Amino acid sequence: MADYVISCCSTADLTKEHMEARDIKYACFHYELDGKEYLDDLGVSMSLPDFYKAMENGAMTKTSQINQSEYMDYFRQFLDDGKDILHCSLSSGISGTVNSARLAKEALEEEYPDRKIYVIDSLAASSGFGLLMDKLADLRDSGMDIDTLAAWTEEHKLEVNHWFFSSDLTFFIRGGRVSKTAGFIGGVLNICPFLNVSYKGELIVRDKIRTKKKAIKEMLVKMQELCKDGADYSEKVYISNSACYEDAKAVADLIEAAFPKMNGKVEIDDIGTTIGSHTGPGTVALFFWGKKRED
Incomplete structure (x- = not known):
């Protein structure tokens, strides 16, 4: 079993079942629907058919990215379990969330000097982001170590x-x-x-x-x-x-x-x-x- 986790944002747009089956961890964005805040948690809080129906009926939406503090709490659960982390973020061309993840990485490296944390800008979105993560799960399962996988991701993500x-x-x-x-x-x-x-x-x-x-x-x-x-x-x-x-x-x-x-x-x-x-x-x-x- 790998001594590291692969992780992404919920914006990889795979199902919760897919994420769990491939052992891909994910951090959730937020959104508002007519002023009420929800987690973008792969349809758990609100089914996607209900979400789109509300939009069709005129509901207003607003989104917010994951902030540094949330990333720190999210990453800690893996670091405390003795795991290294390879996290891919939603494309920087769409969201600034990768900057929050990088700030969290820098802060946590001081707390966990023996752990490795990679934060990679996927330059991908939706299920294209998901397709990349699924490939990383294949490579992890084949025995690839975290350093090699991080380098592979940077080389092939485009x-x-x-x-x-x-x-x-x-x-x-x-x-x-x-x-x-x-x-x-x-x-x-x-x-x-x-x-x-x-x-x-x-x-x-x-x-x-x-x-x-x-x-x-x-x-x-x-x-x-x-x-x-x-x-x-x-x-x-x-x-x-x-x-x-x-x-x-x-x-x-x-x-x-x-x-x-x-x-x-x-x-x-x-x-x-x-x-x-x-x-x-x-x-x-x-x-x-x-x-x-x-x-």
Whole structure:
């Protein structure tokens, strides 16, 4: 058994069951729904269908990251148990939580001079972050030591490709990511913003695709263009979605037909409450191992 833990933020958007089965520890972000605070605890405090239903009914959301004190309390439970820690944070291009984790690490290294604490900026989000963590669990279980695993993570994390589209611009407009005028025109023309996560870990709009049907097909095109080993792709594929499972399943069906050697079926998960507070319902995201993200 490894003498260290691998850890992430709840924003890796895997299920609680998945996290527990792979022995991946996680620290929870916070969010507010109509002024009431909840933990982003993988659907335990509030089911994700109920969360998205509330958003559809007009509920206002607000998110907050994990602060230094919370990270210190969270890390201590492992350090007190004699474990070293490899913690990956939500992308610094989306959140400043990695800075809080690093401050906690610096403070705790003085208290626990014999323990190792790695804090790594994943430059990933949602189930792309989850795909990275699942790979780290594989490598840990294969016997890789924490120092080698930390170096591997830094070297390979940008190989996780993220592609998103949204068929509902309501919450992009509310959050200021899309102007009201552009949102109105986009709604009339059935335009779906097509985005990815850049090498800096930032969400970037790459295209504006007219109709959801075309956006679904473009997901397959991107994977064919960028994935590891082309048609012989043999790694896992994850998809996350916000209250639009049928759209996610349509993408998964295309991927499974095109990549028969992939590792198992496409895993479809829900976008969690932190990321979902900003996307709202109607977003589908595809994650796979492929070409390293570059400028």
